[in-house]
Amino acid sequence: xxxxxxxxxxxxxxxxxxxxxxxxxxxxxxxxxxxxxxxxxxxxxxxxxxxxxxxxxxxxxxxxxxxxxxxxxxxxxxxxxxxxxxxxxxxxxxxxxxxxxxxxxxxxxxxxxxxxxxxxxxxxxxxxxxxxxxxxxxxxxxxxxxxxxxxxxxxxxxxxxxxxxxxxxxxxxxxxxxxxxxxxxxxxxxxxxxxxxxxxxxxxxxxxxxxxxxxxxxxxxxxx
Amino acid sequence: xxxxxxxxxxxxxxxxxxxxxxxxxxxxxxxxxxxxxxxxxxxxxxxxxxxxxxxxxxxxxxxxxxxxxxxxxxxxxxxxxxxxxxxxxxxxxxxxxxxxxxxxxxxxxxxxxxxxxxxxxxxxxxxxxxxxxxxxxxxxxxxxxxxxxxxxxxxxxxxxxxxxxxxxxxxxxxxxxxxxxxxxxxxxxxxxxxxxxxxxxxxxxxxxxxxxxxxxxxxxxxxx
Numbered sequence: 001x002x003x004x005x006x007x008x009x010x011x012x013x014x015x016x017x018x019x020x021x022x023x024x025x026x027x028x029x030x031x032x033x034x035x036x037x038x039x040x041x042x043x044x045x046x047x048x049x050x051x052x053x054x055x056x057x058x059x060x061x062x063x064x065x066x067x068x069x070x071x072x073x074x075x076x077x078x079x080x081x082x083x084x085x086x087x088x089x090x091x092x093x094x095x096x097x098x099x100x101x102x103x104x105x106x107x108x109x110x111x112x113x114x115x116x117x118x119x120x121x122x123x124x125x126x127x128x129x130x131x132x133x134x135x136x137x138x139x140x141x142x143x144x145x146x147x148x149x150x151x152x153x154x155x156x157x158x159x160x161x162x163x164x165x166x167x168x169x170x171x172x173x174x175x176x177x178x179x180x181x182x183x184x185x186x187x188x189x190x191x192x193x194x195x196x197x198x199x200x201x202x203x204x205x206x207x208x209x210x211x212x213x214x215x216x217x218x219x220x221x222x223x224x
Numbered sequence: 225x226x227x228x229x230x231x232x233x234x235x236x237x238x239x240x241x242x243x244x245x246x247x248x249x250x251x252x253x254x255x256x257x258x259x260x261x262x263x264x265x266x267x268x269x270x271x272x273x274x275x276x277x278x279x280x281x282x283x284x285x286x287x288x289x290x291x292x293x294x295x296x297x298x299x300x301x302x303x304x305x306x307x308x309x310x311x312x313x314x315x316x317x318x319x320x321x322x323x324x325x326x327x328x329x330x331x332x333x334x335x336x337x338x339x340x341x342x343x344x345x346x347x348x349x350x351x352x353x354x355x356x357x358x359x360x361x362x363x364x365x366x367x368x369x370x371x372x373x374x375x376x377x378x379x380x381x382x383x384x385x386x387x388x389x390x391x392x393x394x395x396x397x398x399x400x401x402x403x404x405x406x407x408x409x410x411x412x413x414x415x416x417x418x419x420x421x422x423x424x425x426x427x428x429x430x431x432x433x434x435x436x437x438x439x440x441x442x443x444x445x446x447x448x
Contacts, residue, residue, distance in 0.1 A: 101376035152325035
């Protein structure tokens with residue numbers, strides 16, 4: 001590990017509810033001046049996800065680096081046409097270019113960036129509760145890639161996944177406790193890519209269910 | 225793991241001596257018709273490395289996929305200017321865009337490609353003996369990323385690094401035993417990017433030393 005400042009953290013952001021919560025958690029722990037964000041441009045279904053990442057980081061007053069990962073487009077078209085690779089569909093987040101194992105790449109890039117910029121802690125919003133169909137969102141995977149990154153870089157980085165075992169309702173309650181509920185107005189969830197959100201697609205319905213269970217009013221604008 | 229054929233293997237190739245040897249080892253073990261190759265286009269110092277990868281795969285009669293990894297260029301310029309990240313120099317192979325931890329990316333992509341195409345075995349020419357300065361060439365790292373890939377993809381891939389503990393001379397002797405010494409005429413080592421090779425740069429000198437120690441004539445053309 002070279003020149004690492006244990007008081008700085010890197011947060012992976014996607015413009016969604018979970019990564020916004022991670023951002024608030026990291027800022028609470030490290031202070032806004034010690035947190036940076038990293039997003040990926042890999043041909044997401046909705047470019048609005050990157051716009052919302054920018055909006056959230058501006059709101060939080062932290063720097064955002066957007067890393068282009070064009071090669072994911074070269075990997076995924078084949079997965080889409082390979083009959084041995086069924087396309088996984090989630091109710092909450094389906095990028096048009098979903099790549100099996102993409103968190104291998106996201107966390108590896110985060111490791112290199114964190115090590116490059118002298119940050120010792122990495123936050124990711126992956127969540128085993130909601131995304132059980134994605135093996136690269138499990139705690140076992142996060143622990144393993146954390147070790148791989150440290151061996152590859154001769155570093156002592158720590159990968160945190162604070163939402164791993166929370167329900168959506170618990171995540172909402174955590175954000176309320178952090179006093180950052182209004183940030184959710186700047187997140188994007190709607191599968192239709194609409195702002196105001198459509199309120200009726202599977203992603204919107206799941207989001208609303210989480211707020212209902214938490215007993216909290218979603219600050220996001222909905223069409224209906 | 226989906227539709228995996230345990231009789232197929234993927235070999236990472238770079239156009240160099242080590243990956244040519246790995247290719248011969250994999251073909252010996254699996255048969256040429258069951259081996260595919262994967263190379264990366266990430267702004268290597270010498271484009272000739274990719275040309276020699278193509279030449280070797282044509283010679284071996286196997287398919288080669290070249291994956292563009294442009295994002296490595298976005299990672300490395302900062303590493304070059306970050307005083308906390310000294311530039312590592314090796315006598316044998318120094319891409320102008322060397323990225324700390326690049327084997328994180330190479331092996332992760334290989335894992336997704338192998339899993340996508342139903343291959344269970346991956347061969348890489350990384351070598352702890354020659355590249356001890358690069359932590360992502362160590363056996364510990366290879367074991368760890370192997371586990372991370374399998375957890376991420378819910379797969380049972382095996383990553384082989386058959387040259388890990390060999391000296392350059394032993395690698396040459398292995399190639400002789402495989403009856404593929406002439407393949408080395410199509411590999412690229414020269415740091416100056418020349419063909420015929422300059423014979424005088426640190427890379428050429430180290431290569432020749434390996435052949436001398438093995439008592440074998442290098443089939444590569446040298447200028448001097």
